[in-house]
Amino acid sequence: MDQRTELTEFLRSRRARLRPEDVGLTAHGGRRRVPGLRREELAQLAGVSAAYYTRLEQGRGQNVSASVLGAIADALRLSGTERDHLTHLARPRARKAGAAARPQRVRPSVQHLMDAMDSVPAYVLGHRMDVIAWNRLACALLGDFPSMPPQQRNIAWQIFLNPASRSLYTEWERKADDVVACLRLYAGCHPDDARLAALVGELSVKSEEFRTLWAAHRVRGKGFGVKELHHPLVGPLTLSYETLVLPADQDQQLITYHAEPGSASAESLRLLASWTLTASDDDAAVPAQPSA
Template structure:
């Protein structure tokens, strides 16, 4: 990826979202030709010359000091994730300094932990939003990863290129934005990674929505939150998610889902765990893998679809 272009577009996008009143500047009469603050206004707020800021916004970040970068980040009202991303764009780490790209592997003990979390959907994301490991309940909830070719075990491909993901996430736009923000962070950390460049190119060609969201240059490092799902087996679910970085590997994230105790979503999640843990012969039920891909356990085998329990979220909402 061209880091000068990335730096230029990121700064312009952050400047465009600010209004004069957001930073304590007077708004004069007349219509502005461009959205957001002018470059000279950002320079004034940061205490640098307009020429200096213009050069930085053109992608020339060589030799910029930490103090100046902090001042510009403050003028643009960047949060910590955006500030870190700006620093990586200005001072990219070359491949030769990072060493050869290692294969992404999950430690056996971490996989054992996933398997032990029988009642908690959990999976591990690596670089480029690759899905590296999962447990049975995560397959039942999010997608049948074992049945997918390895190159398709990628959250960005699933979200933007499958109808199943659009049906699963009730606020699909928010999920798409989170996924793209993760890819943006990786683009700043591993800018010369050919697999990441190829993935972004593929998504840009195949998905107009990806091109639209990618152009926002939004960066977020969300560690927890709430997701609203509509599952094809158990219906509506309101689940909290938590994200953890395993010690010793900053490129991996463990993501878990859970429901508030005593809620219909907790009942529905228990029903889904029962469905996922069953092993029966016969036709496979279609799960969130969609497109005819069997849903179910970590071995990729289908299980029978259960009857929703009367009074549960699934019975009220339908499959």
């Protein structure tokens, strides 16, 4: 992906969110051709010249200082994640050639940990939101990962190109927005990832919803929260999820789901886990919804 284009579009999209009155400026000049702050208004807020900011937004601001980026981030009222994304775009760090192309491998101890979590669905996300490891309950809850072709073993692919995801995720639109925001964040750190470019290209061609969300340039990390699911076997589930970055590889994240103790969701998850163990004993797969 073209880093200069990404920087340009990100800054434009952030300017478009703000109105002069939002930041204490008086709007001048009558009707505006485009929404949001003008370049010269943002430059005024950041304490830089309009010419300098224009060069930066056009991808021509070589060697921009951290202090200037900080002032621009303040003026744009960026979140912490957005600030990091801006820094990655404006001041990219040198990375080893082909680093994102090499297959990611999960440490055996991490797989053993997930396998020991009989009542907790768990999986590991790697580059470009690829699912690179999982336990049995994650497959029962989210989809039969082992049976998927490698290119489909990806959260973004599953959300936008697998129709079953719309039935599984009660708040599908929110899930889709979160997935694209995470993928955008990854793209800022790995602009030369050819497989990422291919994934974005495929999703853009095949999903209008993905194209719209991708163009919004929202960025967020996965973090933690609550997901509402509707599983084909056990019905409605309210599950909390946690995201843990693995220390040996910052691009690997362990994702876990759990239910509130004593809740109906906890009982449903327990039932699903028991079916998973029974299926394992019978050397048969649990008939889970094929989504991630």
